[in-house]
Amino acid sequence: xxxxxxxxxxxxGATFWAxxxxxxxxxxxxxxxxxxxxxxxxxxxxxxxxxxxxxINFTIPGTGSSGHLGGGMILTVLLGPHAAFLVMASVLxxxxxxxxxxxxxxxxxxxxxxxxxxxxxxxxLIYKPLAGDGRSPRRILLASMASGIFVFQAGxxxxxxETLLSGKTALPFTTFLLMMQPIHLAIGVVEGFVTAGxxxxxxxxxxxxxxxxxxSAPLAAGISFRNVLIGFVAFAVVTGGALSWFASAHPxxxxxxxxxxxxxxxxxxxxxxxxxxxxxxxxxxxFLPGYGFKPAAGEPxxxxxxxxxxxxxxxxxxxxxxxxxVLVLAIAFGIGWAIRAYRRYNRPGSP
Amino acid sequence: xxxxxxxxxxxxxxxxDGTEALKGVSFLITHGESVGIVGANGAxxxxxxxxxxxxxxxxxxxxxxGELPLRKETRPEFRRKVGVVFQNPxxxxxxxxxxxxxxxxxxxxxxxxxxxxxxxxxxLRQVGALALADKPxxxxxxxxxxxxxxxxxxxxxxxxxxxxxxxxxxxxxGRRSVIGLLNSFAHSKIVASHDLDxxxxxxxxCLVIRDGMIVADGPAPEILSDxxxxxxxxLELPLTLQGRAAREGTHR
Amino acid sequence: xxxxxxYSGIGRLDRLSYRDTVIHRLDPRAKVxxxxxxxxxxxxxxxxxxxxxLPFFLxxxxxxxxxxxxxGFIARKVVAVSPFAVFVGIFNPLFDPGVVAIAPGVSVxxxxxxxxxxxxxxxxxxxxxxxxxxxxxxxGICRGxxxxxxxxxxxxxxxxxxxxxxxxxxxxxxxVRARDMRAFGKKGAGVRVFVRIVGTLFxxxxxxxxRIYGAMLARGFRGDVPSMRSEMFRPADAxxxxxxxxxxxxxxxxxxxxxxxxxxxxxxx
Numbered sequence: 001x002x003x004x005x006x007x008x009x010x011x012x013g014a015t016f017w018a019x020x021x022x023x024x025x026x027x028x029x030x031x032x033x034x035x036x037x038x039x040x041x042x043x044x045x046x047x048x049x050x051x052x053x054x055x056i057n058f059t060i061p062g063t064g065s066s067g068h069l070g071g072g073m074i075l076t077v078l079l080g081p082h083a084a085f086l087v088m089a090s091v092l093x094x095x096x097x098x099x100x101x102x103x104x105x106x107x108x109x110x111x112x113x114x115x116x117x118x119x120x121x122x123x124x125l126i127y128k129p130l131a132g133d134g135r136s137p138r139r140i141l142l143a144s145m146a147s148g149i150f151v152f153q154a155g156x157x158x159x160x161x162e163t164l165l166s167g168k169t170a171l172p173f174t175t176f177l178l179m180m181q182p183i184h185l186a187i188g189v190v191e192g193f194v195t196a197g198x199x200x201x202x203x204x205x206x207x208x209x210x211x212x213x214x215x216s217a218p219l220a221a222g223i224s225f226r227n228v229l230i231g232f233v234a235f236a237v238v239t240g241g242a243l244s245w246f247a248s249a250h251p252x253x254x255x256x257x258x259x260x261x262x263x264x265x266x267x268x269x270x271x272x273x274x275x276x277x278x279x280x281x282x283x284x285x286x287f288l289p290g291y292g293f294k295p296a297a298g299e300p301x302x303x304x305x306x307x308x309x310x311x312x313x314x315x316x317x318x319x320x321x322x323x324x325x326v327l328v329l330a331i332a333f334g335i336g337w338a339i340r341a342y343r344r345y346n347r348p349g350s351p
Numbered sequence: 352x353x354x355x356x357x358x359x360x361x362x363x364x365x366x367x368d369g370t371e372a373l374k375g376v377s378f379l380i381t382h383g384e385s386v387g388i389v390g391a392n393g394a395x396x397x398x399x400x401x402x403x404x405x406x407x408x409x410x411x412x413x414x415x416x417g418e419l420p421l422r423k424e425t426r427p428e429f430r431r432k433v434g435v436v437f438q439n440p441x442x443x444x445x446x447x448x449x450x451x452x453x454x455x456x457x458x459x460x461x462x463x464x465x466x467x468x469x470x471x472x473x474x475l476r477q478v479g480a481l482a483l484a485d486k487p488x489x490x491x492x493x494x495x496x497x498x499x500x501x502x503x504x505x506x507x508x509x510x511x512x513x514x515x516x517x518x519x520x521x522x523x524x525g526r527r528s529v530i531g532l533l534n535s536f537a538h539s540k541i542v543a544s545h546d547l548d549x550x551x552x553x554x555x556x557c558l559v560i561r562d563g564m565i566v567a568d569g570p571a572p573e574i575l576s577d578x579x580x581x582x583x584x585x586l587e588l589p590l591t592l593q594g595r596a597a598r599e600g601t602h603r
Numbered sequence: 604x605x606x607x608x609x610y611s612g613i614g615r616l617d618r619l620s621y622r623d624t625v626i627h628r629l630d631p632r633a634k635v636x637x638x639x640x641x642x643x644x645x646x647x648x649x650x651x652x653x654x655x656x657l658p659f660f661l662x663x664x665x666x667x668x669x670x671x672x673x674x675g676f677i678a679r680k681v682v683a684v685s686p687f688a689v690f691v692g693i694f695n696p697l698f699d700p701g702v703v704a705i706a707p708g709v710s711v712x713x714x715x716x717x718x719x720x721x722x723x724x725x726x727x728x729x730x731x732x733x734x735x736x737x738x739x740x741x742x743g744i745c746r747g748x749x750x751x752x753x754x755x756x757x758x759x760x761x762x763x764x765x766x767x768x769x770x771x772x773x774x775x776x777x778x779v780r781a782r783d784m785r786a787f788g789k790k791g792a793g794v795r796v797f798v799r800i801v802g803t804l805f806x807x808x809x810x811x812x813x814r815i816y817g818a819m820l821a822r823g824f825r826g827d828v829p830s831m832r833s834e835m836f837r838p839a840d841a842x843x844x845x846x847x848x849x850x851x852x853x854x855x856x857x858x859x860x861x862x863x864x865x866x867x868x869x870x871x872x
Contacts, residue, residue: 006725044763058797197798324864459823
């Protein structure tokens with residue numbers, strides 16, 4: 001499930017970008033320290049492999065619906081966490097660009113949701129302890145299942161959290177959570193099955209691939225890793241806190257000045273001195289009644305969906321805004337159309 | 352310049368699983384020669400080619416290019432002298448654009464940017480692909496890919512060019528242009544292929560390898576018209592010679 | 604979206620990105636920065652804002668028109684990826700029943716407005732992202748990222764991925780076609796078959812990586828993927844970023860539609 005730009009606030013987007021960029025830097029640095037040259041083309045081609053295999057659907061048992069490979073776990077088992085994180089990040093980047101899955105701002109969230117948990121949480125804390133030396137098929141299945149379930153639960157939870165913190169949705173926390181988590185439980189189970197199946201398949205055909213990755217994955221230094229993890233979380237919280245404070249304090253100020261300049265409507269009452277960034281979310285929802293007079297408007301299409309009309313205030317202001325909006329759109333599309341027409345006229349022979 | 356260019360002296364190679372792939376291979380290639388290597392699948396052709404730039408090292412015997420013996424530590428220098436073009440251009444062209452790909456070798460040689468640009472342009476001009484410089488490899492046709500793959504190696508200015516199936520999976524037109532290209536090079540070259548017509552068109556001399564040994568070595572027209580020898584090696588007369596042989600057969 | 608339509612979509616975007624127009628010629632860094640800025644400014648609007656977002660459509664429209672990118676193609680791709688945003692947004696009208704007047708005598712629930720806001724933001728940010736890749740070749744974007752400070756190892760990873768994306772997708776298509784031909788109309792396949800297909804694909808991929816590594820060694824590879832392209836950040840690129848930034852700032856701080864509306868209304872009255 002890909003997070004989308006439209007559901008994000010800049011503060012949440014920036015926070016996860018900071019965490020993601022930091023992790024990319026960390027993984028690149030770690031990887032460089034003891035990189036087998038051989039891995040450079042292998043990582044790249046495996047990224048393409050994950051991308052290609054995600055385009056192949058399979059039927060999820062018992063449901064009839066189709067699923068595809070997530071890939072985070074299998075990559076981590078095959079390449080070790082640092083290399084796997086970079087591969088996942090590159091796969092998601094290419095998807096964000098070529099499929100527009102989510103958009104650029106949400107890319108930070110998506111890399112975090114789908115890359116960080118398998119590589120740096122599930123692998124060291126769940127997969128490795130459960131799989132042991134990786135020779136028992138039953139243990140591999142168990143380890144893959146547990147990690148698959150965890151990875152997708154954590155990913156789905158992050159999506160819920162990111163969406164709610166951004167405050168663009170009116171969905172209550174528990175409702176959203178109850179929608180997301182069970183679906184992803186099923187997806188996680190399937191991912192676990194597929195991961196285990198792939199590992200068995202590779203073990204049967206090319207056992208040396210697994211052995212070499214296991215030995216070159218230097219996760220023995222568990223303590224330093226944990227420190228780094230804690231460092232990142234702290235970093236993310238601090239940046240996020242600072243940014244969202246900034247962002248939440250600022251736009252309101254902007255609205256205020258806009259309101260003053262254009263003389264439209266009263267200000268939503270500012271609840272000053274709220275230090276916690278996260279509260280701005282609830283604050284915004286709490287403002288609801290106050291927003292009635294805001295110069296917001298729906299697209300004409302949606303008018304038919306209106307609720308029983310309540311006596312309203314100040315509709316005249318909104319009307320001129322609506323008129324202006326239609327004009328702005330018309331101008332924008334007109335310019336685009338004119339440029340295209342001009343091009344066509346000047347290059348009649350070109351396709 | 353020394354008289355001999357590439358020399359294999361009693362080269363033996365055993366894979367870690369015990370298979371003996373080369374059982375004492377010796378030959379000498381001199382400057383300006385063009386040599387074809389033919390043989391059935393599994394005869395040892397690929398193993399032989401992998402020795403030519405040190406991807407594999409002989410278990411015993413020696414490989415030298417010019418005065419340079421192939422050893423673990425001489426491999427980088429060895430690879431500069433012997434340029435190998437692998438069979439599948441998609442494996443050979445791993446960089447995102449044609450220019451970057453052709454520049455990969457010269458940059459690794461540590462040349463300054465101006466010289467690199469010069470080499471890239473020269474190499475692309477030689478294979479007639481200068482216009483493709485900014486394209487990504489997946490936008491190229493099969494023939495274009497093969498030409499660029501050759502350019503990636505020429506740009507390193509090797510003393511000798513080694514090619515594995517340069518025209519495999521090309522359409523007839525692409526194959527024809529690769530043959531034209533190979534004939535336009537003054538380089539010493541070694542071409543391994545099942546395409547005996549191509550060998551006949553491009554190479555003056557031909558080696559036949561069977562079961563890890565050289566079983567024949569001589570002028571290409573002679574070897575490639577020896578129907579018995581070829582049949583023993585799971586090969587067939589080149590099509591161009593088949594017609595002639597058939598005609599001669601009926602006239603006799 | 605079937606495998607092959609998805610693939611042809613990527614292929615088409617990729618081919619568009621190698622065109623030669625004013626927009627294509629801009630430095631990749633300028634376009635990456637402007638697009639990122641665009642996304643941030645657009646999502647920075649509050650939950651119930653719709654009208655003030657409309658002027659932002661000028662940015663993707665201009666890029667698309669000047670870059671000679673087919674508008675219908677981009678629009679279809681935007682719609683194709685919309686389900687998640689729509690899924691989350693559609694609950695707003697249900698959970699947010701406050702009422703807003705939009706014209707004399709016409710009011711809608713606030714939830715519809717915030718839903719509309721999500722849809723507008725979605726169309727803006729996604730079309731801008733698609734136009735970035737449609738007007739900038741992927742290697743160009745990677746060079747831009749490298750020069751913006753993204754680690755070299757990660758960038759070379761992106762480049763390898765891009766290079767072999769098309770090769771491996773074609774390989775996957777061949778395998779899937781073979782499967783479908785024998786699946787006799789059953790959609791997809793079970794997990795077991797999937798694992799076998801993907802396993803085969805994986806082993807082929809590993810073998811390919813080994814051959815590529817061999818080819819790299821043959822050309823002197825010693826652990827670093829070298830690069831020598833150095834684009835100059837020209838005045839035109841700077842002007843583009845400044846103009847885009849200025850436009851975004853203007854539209855962020857000044858309610859353009861309302862002003863135009865009032866102006867026109869004033870003229871008419």
